[in-house]
Amino acid sequence: DAMVIQNPRYQVTQFGKPVTLSCSQTLNHNVMYWYQQKSSQAPKLLFHYYDKDFNNEADTPDNFQSRRPNTSFCFLDIRSPGLGDAAMYLCATSRDRQGMETQYFGPGTRLLVL
Amino acid sequence: AQRVTQPEKLLSVFKGAPVELKCNYSYSGSPELFWYVQYSRQRLQLLLRHISRESIKGFTADLNKGETSFHLKKPFAQEEDSAMYYCALKCNRLAFGKGNQVVVIP
Numbered sequence: 001d002a003m004v005i006q007n008p009r010y011q012v013t014q015f016g017k018p019v020t021l022s023c024s025q026t027l028n029h030n031v032m033y034w035y036q037q038k039s040s041q042a043p044k045l046l047f048h049y050y051d052k053d054f055n056n057e058a059d060t061p062d063n064f065q066s067r068r069p070n071t072s073f074c075f076l077d078i079r080s081p082g083l084g085d086a087a088m089y090l091c092a093t094s095r096d097r098q099g100m101e102t103q104y105f106g107p108g109t110r111l112l113v114l
Numbered sequence: 115a116q117r118v119t120q121p122e123k124l125l126s127v128f129k130g131a132p133v134e135l136k137c138n139y140s141y142s143g144s145p146e147l148f149w150y151v152q153y154s155r156q157r158l159q160l161l162l163r164h165i166s167r168e169s170i171k172g173f174t175a176d177l178n179k180g181e182t183s184f185h186l187k188k189p190f191a192q193e194e195d196s197a198m199y200y201c202a203l204k205c206n207r208l209a210f211g212k213g214n215q216v217v218v219i220p
Contacts, residue, residue, distance in 0.1 A: 004157075040123065042200070042210040043158070057207075090158065101148050101204050105158040 003027050004106035006091050012112045013081050021076040021109045023091030029104070031097060032074040034066060035090040037108075043090055049074060050097055078111075086113045116141045118203050120211035127191045128219045135186040135214045137175075137201030146204040147184040149175055153197045161186075161199070171195070191218045 005024045013019040023032065031050050035043040047056045049068040063085070065077040078085055088110050092103040117140045127133045139145060151161040162170040164177040164184060175186045184201060196218045201211040 040212065042118070042212045044210075045207050048207075092158075100208060101146065101163060101202070102160055103208065107157055 004091060004093055004104050006089075006106035006109050008109060009107060010110050010112070012114060013078075014114050015083065016080045019078050019081055019111065021078075021089050021091075021111070023074045023076070023106055024072050025074075025091075025093045025104075026072070027093055027095075027104060028071060029093035029095050030071075031094045031100065032068060033090075033092040033094070033103065034064075034074070034076050035092065037088045037090060038086075046076070081111070081113045083113050086111055116203055116205040116209045118201050118209050118211035120199075120201055120214050122214055123212070124215045124217070126217045126219060129193055130190050133188050133191045133195065133216060133218075135199050135201075135216070137184045137186065137211060139182050139184065139201075139203050141182075141203055141205060143205065145177065145179070145182075145184075147175070147177055148202045148204065148208075149173070149184075149186050150200040150202055150210070151197050152200070153194075158200070191216075193218050193220055 007022045033048040034046045037043040046060045063079050067075045088108045090108045091106040094100045094103045119138045148163045149161040150158050152158045173188045177184050198213050200213045203209045
């Protein structure tokens with residue numbers, strides 16, 4: 001059973017055209033994370049939600065936003081995608097912050113910017 | 115600043131040979147380290163944590179604070195061990211290394 005679901009698996013967008021990536025979870029976990037992973041690079045945390053509390057990483061560009069309308073869903077919005085934003089975007093969850101080391105990852109959405 | 119270094123991108127080993135994946139870290143606090151694995155066409159998942167000191171799928175990892183290392187080892191590699199392995203440090207978030215691609219040659 002899929003526990004962390006990401007849609008779509010592949011997303012193609014145009015330079016400067018807003019795009020939204022979706023993540024949902026069936027684990028009822030309090031924390032949801034968004035990572036960006038470029039080729040041959042480490043997954044890089046963009047931000048996370050602890051319940052409704054949004055926590056942005058200091059070096060996450062303003063171009064990246066997130067919404068969490070309820071426990072199950074979390075969205076990543078890229079307001080004006082640039083060529084450098086092409087990457088794999090991973091969503092993950094953990095039961096709580098203290099247990100952040102046990103994260104459950106989705107399959108990822110690969111974003112292509114034309 | 116917290117940093118995790120995995121120096122080797124690709125590691126090829128023959129089936130039955132030992133495999134060791136190196137991980138070094140820099141962190142001013144008390145480190146908690148983990149290994150994550152991603153098999154082909156599967157999700158990234160937790161493999162083991164240093165606190166548990168257990169063997170998972172034949173893999174072990176010992177935290178060496180003197181050398182700031184957390185190398186992953188398995189004495190006899192199997193074909194199903196072919197995967198991408200990431201070392202991760204728990205600070206105020208999980209900081210991942212760049213990963214090691216392991217290919218086990220039959």
